[in-house]
Amino acid sequence: xxxxxxxxxxxxxxxxxxxxxxxxxxxxxxxxxxxxxxxxxxxxxxxxxxxxxxxxxxxxxxxxxxxxxxxxxxxxxxxxxxxxxxxxxxxxxxxxxxxxxxxxxxxxxxxxxxxxxxxxxxxxxxxxxxxxxxxxxxxxxxxxxxxxxxxxxxxxxxxxxxxxxxxxxx
Numbered sequence: 001x002x003x004x005x006x007x008x009x010x011x012x013x014x015x016x017x018x019x020x021x022x023x024x025x026x027x028x029x030x031x032x033x034x035x036x037x038x039x040x041x042x043x044x045x046x047x048x049x050x051x052x053x054x055x056x057x058x059x060x061x062x063x064x065x066x067x068x069x070x071x072x073x074x075x076x077x078x079x080x081x082x083x084x085x086x087x088x089x090x091x092x093x094x095x096x097x098x099x100x101x102x103x104x105x106x107x108x109x110x111x112x113x114x115x116x117x118x119x120x121x122x123x124x125x126x127x128x129x130x131x132x133x134x135x136x137x138x139x140x141x142x143x144x145x146x147x148x149x150x151x152x153x154x155x156x157x158x159x160x161x162x163x164x165x166x167x168x169x170x
Contacts, residue, residue, distance in 0.1 A: 006030050007040050011049060020057030020112065052110040055122050059112060066149040068095070071161065072168035074140045079166060080126075080133055084111075084119040086160035087146055091153045094119075095145040099138045109134055141168065 001009070009030060013021055023037040030037070041058060045051055052059050075083055087094050094113040101107050113119050126133065135142040148154040161167040 001030065003040070006032065006036075007044055010037065010040055011044060014051065014058055014060050017059065020054045020059045022057035025057070052112070054110045054112045055125060056112070056118070059110075066147060067151065067154065068145060068147050069154050071144050071146060071158070073135075073142055073144060073161060073166050074168045075135070075164075075166045076140055077133055077136060079164065080135075081119060081123045082164055083161065083166050084113055084122070085116055086164060086166075087144070087157050088113060088115050088119055090148075090156040090160060092146045092148040092157055095147055097134055098143040098145070099134045099141070101137055107134060107137070 010026055013026065013029070023034045023041070026037045027034045041051055041053075050061055052061055073083060084094055094111045096108050096110050096112075098106055098108045111122065113122060125131075133142075146154070146157060148157065158167060162169070
């Protein structure tokens, strides 16, 4: 399989996937290194394909049913799991995390976390790799984009985060 065919295979796999696809899995399937896949994804992006990299692999953004909202939060690294669980426990998805960096401006990390298992895997991976959360760059202040099935779920998230002392309010 040549490079163009491989990129077509990657694009097709991502279009058909109902969950993130890791670079390692794509590499195994295409019999190349993970780094070759990373380069192929970069070329697909440069060619106009909208591909998000999440902690669990690559995904194509899909329009979400319901509504999308942004919340401002502040907490230490020790409260990250509680914060994320408070959101997914209300039936919502943590789409991303954003911080405002003094040099680079807005930095966004795609998360796509929808349940406690995914939250647990994300937190474990952060600990295993000694990777501090983006919010550590901004003294704990950050934004989350969340996808909710309805306004009631969003209000439940706000209350849960407020009860944890995490919701940043005026």
